[in-house]
Structure formats: structure tokens, C-alpha cells
Amino acid sequence: MVNEVEYKRKYALLLAARDSEYVKKVYGGYFNVFVAAFGDEKDEEERWDLYRVVDGEFPDMNDLQDYDGFVISGSPFDAYGNESWILELCFLLQTLDFMQKKVLGICFGHQVICRALGGKVGKSHSGWDIGLRNVKILKDFFPSSFSESLSETPPSLSIIECHQDEVWEVPTGAEVIAFSDKTGVEMFAIEDHILGIQGHPEYSKDILNNLIDRLLNQDSIEIGLAEDARSKLQIAEPDRNYWLEICKAFLKG
Secondary structure (H helix, E strand, O other): OOOOOOOOEEEEEEOOOOOOHHHHHHHOOHHHHHHHHHOOOOOOOEEEEEEOHHHOOOOOHHHHHHOOEEEEOOOOOOOOOOOHHHHHHHHHHHHHHHOOOEEEEEOHHHHHHHHHOOOEEEEOOOOOEEEEEEEEEOHHHOOHHHHOOOOOOOOEEEEEEEEOEEEEEOOOOEEEEEEOOOOOOOEEEEOOOEEEEOOOOOOOHHHHHHHHHHHHHOOOOOHHHHHHHHHHHHHOOOOHHHHHHHHHHHHHO
């Protein structure tokens, strides 16, 4: 009889997008991208599980208490849509909020948390944001439970963005903790258990470049926007290490 390994920390990725051919070929899927970004491969006592919520695959409600945290990915779907899996995800997020479980939302994840908990989400009035964006950090409003474990965070950080929807209004009790000249809510927190980030801390530049190609092929964006985003990517780097530190401090602090 094989004894099941006892993990001290368990996390779940709620994947709201289907793997692109590029990400499957280069990384083996988005799950590997997220675990490489937010996990610790050297820690044998940490486990990550995958739930493809976009395909209706959700954790059993009886298993929720076993997890230390949840991460919701980006998605090509609208967070304000009424697909059955999005409505089920909203119910799950309300449950996790009630349980005070840690939930990190990225892009669509950031927006759908906001919707589920009573905020407002919709199309950006200024159109697509693709490429690198400089985000102003309001460190004084960070929840103390994880800000204390952060190193000195600069007053602004560059992050990869790819979205045409945004948070219009955060839920009651939420604090806006980052903004940009393009988007009013780049990051928000609710107490010490909810964190939403509009950008993509997990993305590398090659993933975004491939996504730009796909959006162009689908006629979702204009070629001028794509060329502008690519040119900025060539001359600057996202502050990825800082963003990953923020995410890990939140999930594991």
C-alpha cells in the first residue's frame, strides 16, 4: 500500500483559459507557467492542483478547506459574462471569501473576483491595454500581513498587460493599492485574503508576443497597436521579480 504524501501547503490554480499551442509546446501548458511563477519547486511539502474551470472542472466544495490558497488565471472570456462556468466561479469565489481563504486573481481573475463580491466590471473606456505599463504602487494601503515580508518595493513597477476590460468599481471593503494612467484599479486587496492584479506577473515577453500574434490573426486588435506594444517590449523589461515577490508574499505570508 502506497502512503499518500502529506503536503504542508496546498494551492489550486483555477484555469479560466485553454492552453495555446505555443504555451503547450514551450511550457507544457499554463499550469506550468503559474507554478513556475508562484510555486517553489524545491519545496517537496508544497503541492499545486489544476482545475480547468473554463471547461467546468471545479474543486469539490468539501475539499476547499484543504487548500491554503487559490489563483485565478486570465481568460479570453468577459468577467461580466453569464456563461454557466463563470456564474459557478462567482459562487465559488463568494464561498472562498466567506471562508477567508486566500485568493489571487490575475487579469480576468482580478475582474471576476470584483464582480463576484459586488464590484463593477466592464469594457475599458480607453480601449485595449497591451504591452508594458508603469503602475503606481500605494504601499501604505497594502495589508500588513504580507507587506511586512516584502523587501523595499519601488513606488512604481512595470508589468505586462493584455486586456480590454477593467474594474470600474471595487467591492465594499476593498482597497485600491495600485493604479496607472490607463487603468484606475491595477491592484486591489480585501483584508489579507483577497488580492487582484490587472496585469500579468506570470507572463514572460515571449508569451505576450505570441498572444499579440494570435489577437492580430483574429482581427481583435489593430496592427498599429501591436507594433507599438512590440517596440516597447524590445527596449524595456517588466519588473517581474518584484511582482512575483508580491504574489508569493500574499499567498504564503
